[in-house]
Amino acid sequence: MRRKEFEMEDREEIEAFLKEKHDGVLTFAGTDGWPKAVPLNFVFHADAIYFHGSKMGEKMSGLAADPRAEFVVYEAHAFIPSYFSDPVMACPATVFFRSVRIRGIVSQVEDPEEKADALGALMSAMQPEGGHAPIDPRDPRYVPQLKGVAVLRLDPESVTGKFKFGQNMNEKRRVGVLEGLAQRGLPGDAETADRVREMAGKPRGHC
Amino acid sequence: MRRKEFEMEDREEIEAFLKEKHDGVLTFAGTDGWPKAVPLNFVFHADAIYFHGSKMGEKMSGLAADPRAEFVVYEAHAFIPSYFSDPVMACPATVFFRSVRIRGIVSQVEDPEEKADALGALMSAMQPEGGHAPIDPRDPRYVPQLKGVAVLRLDPESVTGKFKFGQNMNEKRRVGVLEGLAQRGLPGDAETADRVREMAGKPRGHC
Numbered sequence: 001m002r003r004k005e006f007e008m009e010d011r012e013e014i015e016a017f018l019k020e021k022h023d024g025v026l027t028f029a030g031t032d033g034w035p036k037a038v039p040l041n042f043v044f045h046a047d048a049i050y051f052h053g054s055k056m057g058e059k060m061s062g063l064a065a066d067p068r069a070e071f072v073v074y075e076a077h078a079f080i081p082s083y084f085s086d087p088v089m090a091c092p093a094t095v096f097f098r099s100v101r102i103r104g105i106v107s108q109v110e111d112p113e114e115k116a117d118a119l120g121a122l123m124s125a126m127q128p129e130g131g132h133a134p135i136d137p138r139d140p141r142y143v144p145q146l147k148g149v150a151v152l153r154l155d156p157e158s159v160t161g162k163f164k165f166g167q168n169m170n171e172k173r174r175v176g177v178l179e180g181l182a183q184r185g186l187p188g189d190a191e192t193a194d195r196v197r198e199m200a201g202k203p204r205g206h207c
Numbered sequence: 208m209r210r211k212e213f214e215m216e217d218r219e220e221i222e223a224f225l226k227e228k229h230d231g232v233l234t235f236a237g238t239d240g241w242p243k244a245v246p247l248n249f250v251f252h253a254d255a256i257y258f259h260g261s262k263m264g265e266k267m268s269g270l271a272a273d274p275r276a277e278f279v280v281y282e283a284h285a286f287i288p289s290y291f292s293d294p295v296m297a298c299p300a301t302v303f304f305r306s307v308r309i310r311g312i313v314s315q316v317e318d319p320e321e322k323a324d325a326l327g328a329l330m331s332a333m334q335p336e337g338g339h340a341p342i343d344p345r346d347p348r349y350v351p352q353l354k355g356v357a358v359l360r361l362d363p364e365s366v367t368g369k370f371k372f373g374q375n376m377n378e379k380r381r382v383g384v385l386e387g388l389a390q391r392g393l394p395g396d397a398e399t400a401d402r403v404r405e406m407a408g409k410p411r412g413h414c
Contacts, residue, residue, distance in 0.1 A: 023283055023302070025232040027244035035242050037234035037279035039306050072244035076230055082330075083338035090330050090339040091352050095230070099246050123289075123297050131290035132297040145298050 014100055014161040017073065018044035022126055024073035026051065026154075028106070030062045042071070045121035049102055049154040050109075052119060060108070060150060067105045071154055074099040078192040080166070084180030085173035092173065096165045096192055103158045109151040112137035118151050165195040174200055221307055221368040224280065225251035229333055231280035233258065233361075235313070237269045249278070252328035256309055256361040257316075259326060267315070267357060274312045278361055281306040285399040287373070291387030292380040299380065303372045303399055310365045316358040319344035325358050372402040381407055 023041050030036045038059060040051045049071055053059060063069065075098050082093040109115050116137040123135065135142055166177055178196060181189045230248050237243045245266055247258045256278055260266060270276065282305050289300040316322050323344040330342065342349055373384055385403060388396045 022286075023281065025234070025244055025279055025281070027232070027234040027242040029236065029242055034275050034310060035234040035236055035277050037232055037244065037277040037308060039279055039281040039304070041302060068241050070242050070244040072232055072246055074230070074232070074246035079229075079333055081334045081336075081338060086339070088340050089348060089352070090326070090334075090342055093330060093334055093339070095248060095333075097246070101244060103241060119297070123300060126286055126302075127288045127297075127300055129288070131288060132293070132300075133295050135297055141296060145296070 014159060015044065017098055017100055021073045021075065024071050026069055026071050028062045028069045029066045030058055031065055036062055041122065041126065043118065043122040043125045045118060048156065050118040050122065051152045052149050055150040063106045067107065069104065069106045069154055071102045072099060078181065078189060080177055085176035098163045101160045102154060102156045104154050104156045106152050106154050109153050112146050115146050115151045165192065165199045167199050221366060222251065224305055224307055228280045228282065231278050233276055233278050235269045235276045236273045237265055238272055243269055248329065250325065250329040250332045252325060257325040257329065258359045259329065259356050262357040270313045274314065276311065276313045276361055278309045279306060285388065285396060287384055292383035305370045307366065307368045309361060309363045311361050311363045313359050313361050316360050319353050322353050322358045372399065372406045374406050
């Protein structure tokens, strides 16, 4: 049973998360019939997920045979030890996280303009300070590079966000967790506590 | 083409990485025929990967129908901007990372002893400071909890590590990257530089 109470349906929040992150795992069926899990850098650009890589290999052969894929982006925000909300049982131990799963068909991008545009978007996301010649499909320095690299586009058919920040906790546990985070004070704990407070005020399943 | 030069064949290094990390992505075929990518906490224990979760849902139904899975653990260590080693072209921009992919068959653990042992190992990994009653299958407080939770075991059939720290760079680029990391000085950059130096001295593909 997918736990509906953690599902995130706010498109803006999901897109902000995808813009913030630069890696995820692409999943597809291999030509050997086994599921494959490949970590990749990506950019969310023009309503699609773009990757790049070698023109040969398991990604290309697997996706050429069956282009159905799922890509997942995940961030663990805070480990919540059991004793934040229970002095005895281990069961409440959990991790507060954000994740987004994107399901869709993957195509190989052949158009040099789209390739250059996608790679430029990836560079802007990962190296926003610049420091390189713009990726221009008419720049002779880039022509062979663009020809040699594979660019893949995942067109989202469904996007599911799961943002877990204790929405399912009762008030007593929530207070324990908020006190625990304040006392622990690890990097990120204050931000996690803000999210816990913010999401507690919203109805479950529709954050 | 899997780039052999980044493959990590040192079993100890791979196991150390799996012990250090607490999350990854489990990949399997869904009952709808689509590949699924589910982020999960895990523990590497007794030569297997253990997960826990709900007894119902896409993971359980998908893996019951086809127990073949791949689990991937990934850590991005440092973004290497193109200008560390090239004043013009964007192409050298990359990420240095460690990843391990584990392929195998997933089984549901039914034995309460093994369930308790796996969950205890997960707690020790994630909450090493303790602060809870030990997970004992004879402890009446844990009996219903152990019954209610699903524990899955992935028995590795193949394990592939890919540790990328610029092993394929020529000496000039390596010097540029090491200088860039030293100047940038972000958290983790010094450790990444150590890895670059350490792995440069070893033959490609057999780190």
